[in-house]
Amino acid sequence: MSHFHPWIDGSIVGLYLLGTMIAGIWVRRYVSKVEHFLVAGREMNLYLGIASLAATEFGIITCMYAAEAGYTKGFAGATPGLCQAVAMLVIGLTGFCVKPLRASGAMTLPELFEKRFGKRVRWLAGVVIVLGGLLNMGVFLKIGGDFLCAVCGWNPDSLVLVMGGLLLLVSIYTILGGMLSVLVTDFLQFIIMSAGLLIVTLLILHHIGWERLEEAVRVNHGEGGFNPLANPTMGWSYLVFQILGNTAATLTWQTTISRLLSSKDAATGQRIYSRTSFFFVCRWLVPVLWGVAALAMLGPAKDGEATLMAMPQFLATFLPIGLMGLMVAAMLAADMSTNSSYMLGWGSVIYNDILAPFRKGQWPEARAIRWNRFIVALIGIYLFVFGLLYEIQGDVWSYLLLSGSVYLSSMSVLLIACCYWKRANSWGAFGAILGGALVPILFLSFEKMASTSAWAADFGKDNAGIAAFAAAATGMIVGSLIKPRHPDKTTS
Amino acid sequence: MSTFWHFLVWACVVWYSTITILVAVRGWKDIVGMLQRLRDGEE
Numbered sequence: 001m002s003h004f005h006p007w008i009d010g011s012i013v014g015l016y017l018l019g020t021m022i023a024g025i026w027v028r029r030y031v032s033k034v035e036h037f038l039v040a041g042r043e044m045n046l047y048l049g050i051a052s053l054a055a056t057e058f059g060i061i062t063c064m065y066a067a068e069a070g071y072t073k074g075f076a077g078a079t080p081g082l083c084q085a086v087a088m089l090v091i092g093l094t095g096f097c098v099k100p101l102r103a104s105g106a107m108t109l110p111e112l113f114e115k116r117f118g119k120r121v122r123w124l125a126g127v128v129i130v131l132g133g134l135l136n137m138g139v140f141l142k143i144g145g146d147f148l149c150a151v152c153g154w155n156p157d158s159l160v161l162v163m164g165g166l167l168l169l170v171s172i173y174t175i176l177g178g179m180l181s182v183l184v185t186d187f188l189q190f191i192i193m194s195a196g197l198l199i200v201t202l203l204i205l206h207h208i209g210w211e212r213l214e215e216a217v218r219v220n221h222g223e224g225g226f227n228p229l230a231n232p233t234m235g236w237s238y239l240v241f242q243i244l245g246n247t248a249a250t251l252t253w254q255t256t257i258s259r260l261l262s263s264k265d266a267a268t269g270q271r272i273y274s275r276t277s278f279f280f281v282c283r284w285l286v287p288v289l290w291g292v293a294a295l296a297m298l299g300p301a302k303d304g305e306a307t308l309m310a311m312p313q314f315l316a317t318f319l320p321i322g323l324m325g326l327m328v329a330a331m332l333a334a335d336m337s338t339n340s341s342y343m344l345g346w347g348s349v350i351y352n353d354i355l356a357p358f359r360k361g362q363w364p365e366a367r368a369i370r371w372n373r374f375i376v377a378l379i380g381i382y383l384f385v386f387g388l389l390y391e392i393q394g395d396v397w398s399y400l401l402l403s404g405s406v407y408l409s410s411m412s413v414l415l416i417a418c419c420y421w422k423r424a425n426s427w428g429a430f431g432a433i434l435g436g437a438l439v440p441i442l443f444l445s446f447e448k449m450a451s452t453s454a455w456a457a458d459f460g461k462d463n464a465g466i467a468a469f470a471a472a473a474t475g476m477i478v479g480s481l482i483k484p485r486h487p488d489k490t491t492s
Numbered sequence: 493m494s495t496f497w498h499f500l501v502w503a504c505v506v507w508y509s510t511i512t513i514l515v516a517v518r519g520w521k522d523i524v525g526m527l528q529r530l531r532d533g534e535e
Binding site for chain 1: 493494496497500501502503504505507508509511512514515516518519520521522523525526527529530531533
């Protein structure tokens with residue numbers, strides 16, 4: 001039985017939603033150019049950038065998959081957060097790839113690739129980015145709805161209504177105000193989200209206590225609950241894939257780099273990266289702790305029980321009335337900021353790169369903004385339909401990282417080669433894109449087919465992910481080396 | 493390893509609390525400045 005009180009907790013949630021919607025819709029008056037809609041006129045400063053990046057990269061989906069990792073793997077489940085924090089810090093401090101990317105003035109990665117590899121590579125890169133990104137994001141809305149139904153004690157039959165309501169609210173301000181609305185609402189959402197996350201975490205540490213949490217991990221997972229290399233479900237292939245995937249995400253994930261591209265200059269962008277880096281430890285470890293708390297209070301999952309739902313089931317009865325409202329508002333804030341940024345992020349690639357060849361000449365600003373709004377609305381409809389139809393096999397994080405690898409592998413290889421390898425050319429770019437996309441798509445298809453599902457399970461998502469990066473790198477090197485040098489004067 | 497995670501959990505709580513307060517104050521100023529610059533650019 002959930003502690004969610006319809007009037008007391010409902011009022012807190014309602015107040016938050018009202019404030020967000022007013023702020024999001026109010027700033028639409030500043031949107032008069034496409035540049036305002038997609039990258040907020042490149043006027044974003046450091047602290048707003050930190051708030052926006054942090055709010056975007058923490059949604060209900062993050063909380064759910066990280067808590068699932070804590071429940072099924074113990075504290076070792078927070079390993080991906082450590083990998084990404086190190087990647088963010090190193091890239092932020094050195095400016096590796098992100099400095100030339102911001103200095104290029106591009107609004108998306110494919111726009112940068114066009115300068116080096118030509119128009120066709122730009123278009124294909126756009127398609128791969130959108131394909132991987134939408135495949136990845138397709139499950140966000142459904143899992144957000146599942147979480148809200150579980151913590152509020154609503155009938156699972158109301159999932160469609162919850163998904164629809166969530167989508168409608170996010171779509172309204174994203175469609176009207178674009179990146180400007182996203183930035184302002186991200187700021188409010190960061191504060192609400194952080195307050196909720198911190199209060200729930202302190203409550204868990206106070207009421208359950210570290211000793212009991214540690215004992216739950218030790219009893220259920222042994223040393224593997226603390227050390228990823230000692231965990232039978234993780235090991236070296238898991239660690240290598242996490243390092244590769246999280247580094248690539250830091251370099252190329254559209255919603256992450258859109259904060260870099262919206263920043264005032266390259267130095268501000270780098271500072272946003274380095275100063276947000278430790279957030280990625282928190283982003284994983286806080287929900288992992290919630291998952292461990294669910295393990296301590298509810299015990300391990302029985303056969304057939306969904307490990308993903310353990311954390312919301314625990315929170316539904318752990319938090320008192322009043323705090324339930326704050327926690328639900330915090331999670332809504334987290335989810336809305338993530339969904340809005342992701343819709344805008346992939347929408348910007350569709351408009352800027354995939355539709356570029358079909359736009360004859362420069363479109364008037366009003367028409368361009370109208371098209372961007374239309375694209376964001378279409379992505380919203382896709383999210384709703386895909387979320388209801390697609391069933392994830394295995395744990396959510398592995399699915400997300402592997403589906404993200406459709407483009408993470410090839411785009412990171414393309415970006416590194418574009419910035420630092422003089423011999424890189426369009427043949428190598430095509431090779432990297434095809435190699436990097438083919439492996440994860442084939443693997444996800446094999447998982448769904450009865451005749452190959454056993455083989456896919458045996459091979460594992462981690463090995464498939466590593467194979468995707470290897471295929472992308474091989475495609476780039478081989479393709480670039482076999483292309484004749486002399487007739488090619490334009491490099492594309 | 494348990495001590496490592498215990499330390500990291502508290503480091504997260506302290507760091508996250510600090511950054512939330514800092515961002516709440518400075519982020520608001522950033523928003524006001526950003527909207528001001530956009531308004532000035534339109535004129």
